[in-house]
Amino acid sequence: MNIVFVIDNKIITPTEEADTILRGTTKKTVLELARHWGIPVEERPVSVAEIIDAAKNGTLQDAFGAGTAATIAPIALIGYREEQFELPSLESREISLRIKSYLDGLKSGNIEDSHNWVQKVC
Numbered sequence: 001m002n003i004v005f006v007i008d009n010k011i012i013t014p015t016e017e018a019d020t021i022l023r024g025t026t027k028k029t030v031l032e033l034a035r036h037w038g039i040p041v042e043e044r045p046v047s048v049a050e051i052i053d054a055a056k057n058g059t060l061q062d063a064f065g066a067g068t069a070a071t072i073a074p075i076a077l078i079g080y081r082e083e084q085f086e087l088p089s090l091e092s093r094e095i096s097l098r099i100k101s102y103l104d105g106l107k108s109g110n111i112e113d114s115h116n117w118v119q120k121v122c
Contacts, residue, residue: 001067002027003075006095007054009061010040027066029117030099036115039095048080055085062093071107072100 002024004013011034016023034041054060055078063075074096078085090097105111106118 001065001070001073004030004062004064004066004096005046005051005054005060006062006093007050008059009095010042011095012042012044012046014046015043024066024068026068026071029103030066030072032115033099033102034095037098051078052080052083052085055087060085061088062096063087064093064096071103072096 002013004011004027013027031041051060063078065073065075074090074093076087102111106113
């Protein structure tokens with residue numbers, strides 16, 4: 001599973017160039033959807049300090065895991081050292097909710113596959 005953050009309406013996720021980051025199909029799908037919808041995306045090194053600063057100043061809007069088994073798994077709390085940072089309520093997370101809804105609809109056949117991702121198995 002890969003981690004994805006939304007800071008100031010921008011998706012930020014670690015680059016897959018490091019040997020420690022899994023090359024994720026679901027993450028790739030999330031980033032393709034975001035770009036298609038005009039949401040800015042940055043794949044780059046992400047520091048703990050950056051995430052903690054965003055949590056403290058209120059610009060960390062969302063954090064979620066993206067992976068095959070869970071598709072989109074919201075993160076409710078980030079703990080670092082002696083501090084804990086609660087993320088916004090699930091209902092207010094526009095980007096991850098939109099992505100999850102789209103992918104769920106696509107998997108169930110309720111949304112047209114305009115990206116040619118779905119393969120029929122006979």
